[in-house]
Amino acid sequence: MMENKLLLKVENAGIQFGGLKAVSNTNVEIKKGELIGLIGPNGAGKTTFFNLLTGVYAPTEGNILLEGKRLNGLPPYKITRKGISRTFQNIRLFNELSVLDNVKVAYHTNSKHSILSSIFRLPPHFTGEREMEEKAIDFLKIFNLDGFLYEKAKNLPYGQQRRLEIARALATQPKLLLLDEPAAGMNPNETEELMNLISFIREKFDLTVLLIEHDMQLVMGVCERIYVLDHGQLIAEGSPSEIRNNPKVIEAYLGEEVS
Numbered sequence: 171m172m173e174n175k176l177l178l179k180v181e182n183a184g185i186q187f188g189g190l191k192a193v194s195n196t197n198v199e200i201k202k203g204e205l206i207g208l209i210g211p212n213g214a215g216k217t218t219f220f221n222l223l224t225g226v227y228a229p230t231e232g233n234i235l236l237e238g239k240r241l242n243g244l245p246p247y248k249i250t251r252k253g254i255s256r257t258f259q260n261i262r263l264f265n266e267l268s269v270l271d272n273v274k275v276a277y278h279t280n281s282k283h284s285i286l287s288s289i290f291r292l293p294p295h296f297t298g299e300r301e302m303e304e305k306a307i308d309f310l311k312i313f314n315l316d317g318f319l320y321e322k323a324k325n326l327p328y329g330q331q332r333r334l335e336i337a338r339a340l341a342t343q344p345k346l347l348l349l350d351e352p353a354a355g356m357n358p359n360e361t362e363e364l365m366n367l368i369s370f371i372r373e374k375f376d377l378t379v380l381l382i383e384h385d386m387q388l389v390m391g392v393c394e395r396i397y398v399l400d401h402g403q404l405i406a407e408g409s410p411s412e413i414r415n416n417p418k419v420i421e422a423y424l425g426e427e428v429s
């Protein structure tokens with residue numbers, strides 16, 4: 171793993187909605203291979219920060235650079251192709267499609283064969299399609315979802331839907347994976363499994379991961395470094411133990427019992 175190469179650089183970036191500075195003047199640097207947490211109270215701007223990174227919103231100030239290239243203003247599908255993908259706080263899947271098709275659709279985002287060859291069913295499509303299906307099935311095995319290939323996504327239990335959402339995000343072959351509250355709604359066992367899964371996929375796919383999470387056991391357990399947002403501003407950055415003992419963070423978010 172190329173651990174010391176900079177992957178993401180966010181320079182003084184922010185966004186204003188009318189009079190509200192939802193995120194302002196943020197500076198974040200993430201190196202290849204890192205697993206980083208983003209925490210902060212409700213409404214601090216965490217999801218908005220993800221929306222900036224993924225092109226849902228263009229920053230109204232500053233720059234976002236992936237491997238040195240500016241992403242500002244690119245639409246989400248182009249940012250996905252450049253290597254950033256995400257999951258959402260409220261799971262977003264194609265509910266009526268099968269588990270297998272959910273992953274195949276994601277593969278299409280980065281597939282090399284053209285839409286035309288798909289429509290006219292020209293030979294490259296068949297090869298591409300078969301390859302894609304095999305890849306998707308192998309992929310779903312990693313997530314323990316290969317027993318449900320033809321089940322509609324909406325029929326999976328909650329924890330498995332979460333895993334499928336991560337599988338879909340990974341199927342676009344990102345360099346940087348953004349996870350928005352992946353443990354929300356999970357019981358402690360599911361959370362533990364998720365922690366193991368995140369560590370495992372990071373190694374297996376040589377990934378860099380940034381995750382928003384309120385579950386401190388998860389954040390402190392898997393992240394190497396943590397950024398803390400409060401009222402749209404970064405108030406701290408450091409290792410889990412530095413963050414746990416940072417008076418500003420305790421006051422804004424963690425409360426005294428966690429210290």
Ligand SMILES: Nc1ncnc2c1ncn2[C@@H]1O[C@H](COP(=O)(O)OP(=O)(O)OP(=O)(O)O)[C@@H](O)[C@H]1O
Nearest residue numbers: 187190192210211212213214215216217218219259
């Ligand atoms: N499109 C928008 N237009 C106006 N205000 C917005 C928009 N998107 C987000 N905001 C505001 O920006 C602020 C930050 O919201 P955001 O959802 O990013 O917080 P969060 O840290 O993700 O919170 P939570 O932990 O509750 O998910 C909030 O005040 C929110 O109302």
